[in-house]
Structures are given as C-alpha cells and as structure tokens.
Amino acid sequence: MTPNVxxxxxxxxxxTGNPIELAWSAPTENVDGSAIVAPLTYNVYRSHNGAAxxxxxxxxxxxxxxxxxxxxxxxxxxxxxxxxxxxxxxxxSLPSCITVP
Numbered sequence: 001m002t003p004n005v006x007x008x009x010x011x012x013x014x015x016t017g018n019p020i021e022l023a024w025s026a027p028t029e030n031v032d033g034s035a036i037v038a039p040l041t042y043n044v045y046r047s048h049n050g051a052a053x054x055x056x057x058x059x060x061x062x063x064x065x066x067x068x069x070x071x072x073x074x075x076x077x078x079x080x081x082x083x084x085x086x087x088x089x090x091x092x093s094l095p096s097c098i099t100v101p
Contacts, residue, residue: 004030004031004032004085004086004088004090005027005030005031005036005040005083005084005085005088005090006027006028006029006030006031006083006090007027007082007083007090007091007092007093008024008025008026008027008042008081008082008083008090008093009025009027009093009094010024010025010093011023011024011079011080011081011093011094011096012024012096013096013098014065016098016100016101017100017101018069018071018073018100019067019068019069019070019071020067020068020071020077020098020100021065021066021067021068022044022065022066022067022068022079022081022096023064023065023066024042024064024065024081024093025064026040026064026083027040027083027090030085036085037085038085038086039062039085040062040083040084040085041060041061041062041083041084042058042060042061042062042063042064042066042081042082042083042084043055043058043059043060043061043081043082043084043089044056044058044059044061044066044068044079044080044081045079045080045081045082045092046068046077046078046079047077047078047079047080047095048075048076048077049075049076050076053078053080053092056068060084071100072100073100073101074099074100075099075100076097076098076099076100077097077098077099077100078095078096078097078098079095079096079097080092080093080094080095080096081093
C-alpha cells in the first residue's frame with residue numbers, strides 16, 4: 001500500500017549517553033494534506049556503525065520517544081522513524097546520527 005501519513009521530519013536526542021533518548025514530532029497530516037484520523041504508532045530503525053538499518057525492539061510504539069539501550073561508547077548510532085496509520089507505514093524520516101560519548 002502507498003503510505004498516506006506524512007514522514008516524520010524532526011528527530012532529536014534528549015539524552016546522548018547510555019541509554020540514548022530519541023524524540024520526534026508526530027506528523028499532523030497525511031501526504032495529501034488530509035487530517036490524520038487513526039491513532040498513530042511508530043517504528044524505530046537503527047544502524048550501528050554504518051550497518052544496514054534494522055527495526056529495533058521499538059515497533060508499534062504509541063509515544064513520540066524511545067530509549068535505546070545497548071549502545072557502545074565511541075560507536076556511531078543512526079536512527080530513522082516511521083509513523084503507522086491504519087496499518088500503513090510512512091516513508092522513513094531522514095536519519096539522525098550520534099557518536100556515543
């Protein structure tokens with residue numbers, strides 16, 4: 001199915017240690033400009049040191065933040081988030097990366 005909900009645009013880190021706290025803004029409309037009617041859930045994808053993105057344990061969460069554990073000092077962690085409305089997943093956000101202190 002074609003994604004209807006707009007992609008997430010802003011990812012930010014609210015904590016940069018171990019664990020990492022990631023937050024984002026919920027989309028407010030669908031790609032066609034119509035209102036979002038179904039409750040949104042989110043998937044968080046993670047890339048560790050440039051590896052391919054994988055869905056993390058944060059699948060189908062209902063909040064706009066996630067705690068990412070098991071990070072290694074000096075590693076570069078990148079994240080992408082999608083919104084899901086009515087079972088249809090949006091395009092992924094642009095990646096946000098951090099080097100763990």
